[in-house]
Amino acid sequence: MFDAVEVRIHHVTAGTPPGNGGDDQTIVLLHGWPQTWWEWRHIIEPLHSDGWFVVTPDYRGAGGSSKPESGYDKHTMAGDIRALLHHLGVQKPITLVGHDLGMLVGYAYASLYPADVRRLVLMEAPIPGTETYESSLATTRYSKNRLWHFHFHGAAGNEAETLIAGSEFPYLRNFYVKLSANPDAISLSDAERYVADYTAPGAMRAGLELFRAFEKDADDNRRVLSEKGKLNMPVLGLGGTASFFLPVAEKMLSEVAESVTVRPIEDSGHWIAEEQPETLLRRLCEFIQETGGE
Template sequence: MALRHNMFDHDGVRTHYVTAGATPGEGGKDRTIVLVHGWPQTWREFRLIMEPLQADGWFVVAPDVRGAGGSSKPEGGYDKQTMARDLKALLDHLGVKNPVTLFGHDLGMLVTYAYATLFPSEVERLVVSEAPIPGTQAYESVLATTTFSQDPLWHFHFHGAPGNAAEQLIAGSEFAYIRSFYVKLSANPDAIPIEEAEHYVADYTAPGAMRAGLELFRAFEQDARDNQRILSEQGKLKMPVLAIGGTASFFLPVAEDMLSEVAENVTVRPIEYSGHWISEEQPEQVVQQLREFTGGGA
């Protein structure tokens, strides 16, 4: 598979993105799937599913979101509506005309959800995975858990605290801290091997990267206000929404109720024998769920 790495500049932000398959106008089927990663990862979390998706005839786009990987790390703009507009500018730059399928994982799910609310006519289908949506009752319920040992999202409180205490406490222990998430939130701790963890840690120890990553969490209050406002103004999403999550993760028990708050047409499917990192723990199952949801392969 030929992966193409490129850069795109827009409004002072440089986005690194990776593509596979025929771009629009090159004679392909002109169907696009956009893969948006979470924290603490980059486009690489989708490396195991990009080839089968490309083989199915998709134009696959996997950006590093603002603040991550090879993308620039501005001081602000980490609310998810701004990040959705980054994605919109990239797809316009690539010449994507037809409605797309979006797949967002972890905090990337919040970006794709924001995109679907801002540009609903440009989204054919939305696939979401492994994150609570700020502004929903489910989000408040999940984060209300305060017992450390029972709280899968304890780091939301830590990372979201104002000031730079989180950066200071993590500094010097980045590898151990970041890798602990890959191990503790997985059903198979070997799914993200040491060499892949080293890729991610190198990206998140680049100048400004840890600060930028934590800003994603600090923007949750703004995200909640934005999500509640747009839901009040526009109503629920109308396009089909698929939620997929690992059977060993927190997401599946809350997914249907949470998404029913914001979308009319919701399907929830499990990824068996997986924790949080579904595209690396069980890539074949993820691809199969995408095929079934989007109408098959090539």
């Protein structure tokens, strides 16, 4: 655990931090909702074996990290991750990978601290403040079939928590199954682990606060894009061929980044790291080599 101002950030690492006689390069993996660092369990050791110092935090509000009342805008959460990396002694630019809502934290990190990011991998979420995000939620089939929960979770008040309370397991498992091309990829025991984390005191409220912050995220993203311009580091978008992301990824990412590559993860739905970890590793290795290696 690491104290980042008012929050404690639980994290799992593999390897020794750079500067302490450890691995030369750092890769940071940011999980999505409703998940924790456990999302990355299949790829942590292979990445470490390839010479990476691997950092997998539970972001603010998730898993073993603190669940404060506020601070769920993605700029604040990016600051938590940056403070953690400074605490770990990471000084060189990192490779940053974000999935689902962790993708939004990763994008915020790269936009706020571009010199700290060597390359950026974004998977399976619409970025608030982009035209693609607005159109996806407003009119397309994605909002009706895949992103309906953005509206439900993002509503003010505690109605969502009240309605979910007592039904956390079937409610959360529905996401793991319905958004997957491989329903067995997140097993019952994995689902039970995630649900245990999200039924801890304050955890469901904290998770929903990430959605309630989307309007602020949109304002923050538009402001930083206007002030700093598009991202200049290489950006890779990855989406499952059975998910919503691929059809909108190139247009959306080109709104915020100069150098964008989009590639599919075949036979995968939304939960890429668990459905197709070997393909994900291959795509990451290809991107790393294409963008200058380690």
